[in-house]
Amino acid sequence: MPSQKAFSSGSTLPPLEAGTLRIYSMRLCPFAERTRLVLAHKNIPNEEVNINLTKKPEWFMEEINPLGKVPALQKDDKIIYESGVCSDYLDQVYPGNKLTPDDPYQQAKDRILVEHFGQVTTQYYKLLLGKPDGYSAAAETLNKLLLEFDKELQKRGHFFGGEKPQMVDYMIWPWFERFPAMEQLVNQTFLTDGSKTNLAAYVNRMSDIPAVQKCRLPVDNHLKFYQSVKNGAADYDVGLE
Ligand SMILES: N[C@@H](CCC(=O)N[C@@H](CS)C(=O)NCC(=O)O)C(=O)O
Structure with a gap:
């Protein structure tokens, strides 16, 4: 397997073979x-x-x-x-395993949800890039937003896409994967405070999905990466030999 290490300035663009994505x-x-x-x-x-x-x-x-x-x-x-x-x-x-619903109205509703989730990521980056005196305000806003998503999930089913994960789930999942690391980084609670039972169950369900298992990194890697960002020297190769 080719190295996963990040390419930096001064490197050469690796040649791409015809037909390779x-x-x-x-x-x-x-x-x-x-x-x-x-x-x-x-x-x-x-x-x-x-x-x-x-x-x-x-x-x-x-x-x-x-x-x-x-x-x-x-x-x-x-x-x-x-x-x-x-x-x-x-x-x-790429045909097969379609992730976008056929119904244009459902597609629109899913896109609105992803757009709305942008408010979560805004607070998330306030925590990652901001100073400790702003943590509790950002965490409070974030928790209010997560409660709205918890209610929405109850209406939608096991996943935001209904009974199986759809595009909408893959668009928001990466931040759910990172919440445990963020909780530790800023010493706040998001999904472990017991108030968002639907989202807590969602995290468990998503964790069983093969694509999620293939793409996820350990909490410890995310935490070390965030600590490196806070220290002003982001380590993009965290967890690699
Ligand atoms: N709107 C973009 C955002 C992507 C983004 O911000 N990626 C970050 C890394 S997590 C990045 O490339 N940052 C480098 C930069 O902004 O210079 C998308 O959805 O792809």
Whole structure:
């Protein structure tokens, strides 16, 4: 297996073989994980190139994504980026194990939910990038939002997609995977406070899904990564030999 270590400035863009699908990722990035989950769910063969987002390779912005963000996908002469766009593209282009509901109204409702979840990620990044005096306010807002998602899940079923995980689940799951690490990092409770029983059961159910098992990293890796971010020296190779 090729190295998972992140490519940094000064590196050379590894050549891409014709017909191979490549994802530009960062092992700890929740947005990249969205697209990795879709790749895993649909069993799409791909190769992964990880990017050091602090010392980005020059070729990454020049040749792959002018926005400088992961994920991005490349195959032959096609390059796309933005996690939602990449994930929808894969679901349209690769048949089988469809993740998007056929009903346009349900599709719209799911997209609204993902949009709404953006409020959760905003608070999440206040915790990751902010100072300790702002932790309890951000945690309070985050918990109020999670209560709304807990109620919504009750209406929808075992998963946000209903009786099986759908695109909507893979778009929000990466942050659920990281909550235990965030709880430890900022010494707050989100899903372990006993008030969101539906979401707690959801986490257990999602943990049994093969794509989730394939893509997830241990809590300890997420925590060490977050600590490295807080210390101003993000370690993109955390957990690797
Ligand atoms: N809207 C983008 C956000 C992706 C994103 O922010 N990725 C982060 C890593 S978790 C990144 O690449 N950051 C590098 C940068 O912003 O320079 C998406 O959905 O793909």
